[in-house]
Amino acid sequence: MATGTAATISExxxxxxxxxxxxxxxxxxxxxxGILYLVSISIFFIIAGSIAxxxxxxxxxxxxxxxxPHTYNVLFTLHGSLMVFFFIVPGISASLxxxxxxxxxxxxxxxxxxxxxxxxxxxxxxxxxxxxxxxxPADTGWTFYTPYSAKTNTNVILLTxxxxxxxxxxxxxxxxxxxxxxxxxxxxxxxxxxPLFIWALxxxxxxxxLATPVVGITLLLxxxxxxxxxxxxxxxxxxxxxxxxxxxxxxxxxxxxxxIIPAMGVISEILxxxxxxxxxxxxxxxxxxxxxAIISFFVWAxxxxxxxxxxxxxxxxxxxxxxxxxxxxIKVFNWLATLYKGSIQFHSxxxxxxxxxxxxxxxxxxGLHVGALAADIHLHDTYFVVAHMHYVMIGGTVMGxxxxxxxxxxxxxxxMLDDTxxxxxxxxxxxxxxxxxxxxxxxxxxxxxxRYATYLPEFExxxxxxxxxxxxLAIGMIIMAYNLIKSLYSGEKAPDNPYNSLSxxxxxxxxxxxxxxxxxxxxxxxSYGYGKKG
Amino acid sequence: MSENHDExxxxxxxxxxxxxxxxxxxxxxxxxxxEIDLGSINLFVAMIIASIKATIVALFFMHLKxxxxxTWVFALYPLFLLSLLIGLTSIDVFNRIxx
Numbered sequence: 001m002a003t004g005t006a007a008t009i010s011e012x013x014x015x016x017x018x019x020x021x022x023x024x025x026x027x028x029x030x031x032x033x034g035i036l037y038l039v040s041i042s043i044f045f046i047i048a049g050s051i052a053x054x055x056x057x058x059x060x061x062x063x064x065x066x067x068x069p070h071t072y073n074v075l076f077t078l079h080g081s082l083m084v085f086f087f088i089v090p091g092i093s094a095s096l097x098x099x100x101x102x103x104x105x106x107x108x109x110x111x112x113x114x115x116x117x118x119x120x121x122x123x124x125x126x127x128x129x130x131x132x133x134x135x136x137p138a139d140t141g142w143t144f145y146t147p148y149s150a151k152t153n154t155n156v157i158l159l160t161x162x163x164x165x166x167x168x169x170x171x172x173x174x175x176x177x178x179x180x181x182x183x184x185x186x187x188x189x190x191x192x193x194x195p196l197f198i199w200a201l202x203x204x205x206x207x208x209x210l211a212t213p214v215v216g217i218t219l220l221l222x223x224x225x226x227x228x229x230x231x232x233x234x235x236x237x238x239x240x241x242x243x244x245x246x247x248x249x250x251x252x253x254x255x256x257x258x259x260i261i262p263a264m265g266v267i268s269e270i271l272x273x274x275x276x277x278x279x280x281x282x283x284x285x286x287x288x289x290x291x292x293a294i295i296s297f298f299v300w301a302x303x304x305x306x307x308x309x310x311x312x313x314x315x316x317x318x319x320x321x322x323x324x325x326x327x328x329x330i331k332v333f334n335w336l337a338t339l340y341k342g343s344i345q346f347h348s349x350x351x352x353x354x355x356x357x358x359x360x361x362x363x364x365x366x367g368l369h370v371g372a373l374a375a376d377i378h379l380h381d382t383y384f385v386v387a388h389m390h391y392v393m394i395g396g397t398v399m400g401x402x403x404x405x406x407x408x409x410x411x412x413x414x415x416m417l418d419d420t421x422x423x424x425x426x427x428x429x430x431x432x433x434x435x436x437x438x439x440x441x442x443x444x445x446x447x448x449x450x451r452y453a454t455y456l457p458e459f460e461x462x463x464x465x466x467x468x469x470x471x472x473l474a475i476g477m478i479i480m481a482y483n484l485i486k487s488l489y490s491g492e493k494a495p496d497n498p499y500n501s502l503s504x505x506x507x508x509x510x511x512x513x514x515x516x517x518x519x520x521x522x523x524x525x526x527s528y529g530y531g532k533k534g
Numbered sequence: 535m536s537e538n539h540d541e542x543x544x545x546x547x548x549x550x551x552x553x554x555x556x557x558x559x560x561x562x563x564x565x566x567x568x569e570i571d572l573g574s575i576n577l578f579v580a581m582i583i584a585s586i587k588a589t590i591v592a593l594f595f596m597h598l599k600x601x602x603x604x605t606w607v608f609a610l611y612p613l614f615l616l617s618l619l620i621g622l623t624s625i626d627v628f629n630r631i632x633x
Contacts (some may be wrong), residue, residue, distance in 0.1 A: 073544075182604065210615060211614055296624070298618065301622065304626075309630070310629035310630045312626075313629060
């Protein structure tokens, strides 16, 4: 599909050409920045995941006996804020996107390499502010709803300020990716030859660029209300508390798609390689990413159905919410059609991709339950929402992220992962995830509200089951982490293209050289032409 | 794939004229706010003048006038989103049943 790519390259790889702290901290190489993001988000993932284990341990019994109710409030605030803003939002986009976009479009780097490094530094500054915020952590939940967030004595300002700074990192990364994809594509890499992962990241970048400023301004308004006493959200001062929710979700619902669309891109790359079939419905998948990016701006108030918004608005938003299911379903049907009659290989990356199909579908369909007005009145703020959200975020995004880790690991580090160990870890992760979160659908329907440290005895058996699931999930994660670290040192040397993939990143060395390609490749075909005779 | 489009060089004279227009509009804004009492229309007048100023800045100082269509799409789409935010929120605010 491409000419001009050298089969064997003798230059040192991007990992070897320079060493030392400064070579990483001041690097403008997109691959190194991608790895810096990967390490940073992994640290936050481990912290936020550990907090979740403590929360589930607290919920093992109906009484509050491990942490106090206030500490529990702080824990779920930290868990949500860290997972959303420090792990999932920058997750696939900033780490994998940085590493892969130039490689997949045949460029030497992103359009603005120094801005790229600046984005990472902003991420670090946001993280540093967060560390200070931990001295007196907020207890508002990751949504920072007013009026409570305007009045609580905990440190809402620092936490929101950290997220505000982080927002700039996200905006600048989005800007960089958009310009890169428009301007830096290799000769012959037309829009309809672009890998679907690139289409997904392009759609994500639009969301990052256009939606993130809204949450930044909203958090600034909250800070202004707390520090200067200006009445934006406090009714006593002429403000409107529901306005905060409108502003917050105007960003945060599109942000759900900032989190999930890159994972959809990952799935579109893994499935054809391990089915040895061309992707089914290329244009439908590509354009549905853009459609999701557009429609996601129309649905935000479905988070406000029970917040006192008007019936007219609620009916309109419920209808609009159902619209976003259409491009999402288009993707799922096309992925299934890609698998049909394929020569499927159950590589560990493929197992995560298949898990995504199953779990994300559960997450998506249960989203329709809470998007329906009447059902939402019963289900709102219950464990049903917690389960739905985690099926989308872990079942969708994190499964996609894990799939990507296993798929592109040889390209990043030049080492093969232990696939057997990868499959064992997947088994624990898949079982553990479902045992943790599936019971929560039942808990929610039975009326168990979210964000409580204690509960009625009637919920105990399902709560216990959910906690046991979290332990199985943790075991899976530990095995995976062991595999990822062990393979760095003792993994078999990876060939340049271990899966016989057709996309550009596999046509250069593993790991790639500093400027990716010896010569800029000339693209002559799309990258999904698997299974052709001859 | 990289495209080389010709850089448009705006003469200083244009910048000075635009600056003078912006100054004049600022004076009008202050004058209308202080000297002419238009009641509730005051706010709209101020917003319209501000919008004109923002448009001029985007067109000339930010070179939007000389940019290609994709830049226009990215410049106008946020305005669409802003209208969406205000419009759909208004559907809620104006239809609330206040006890």
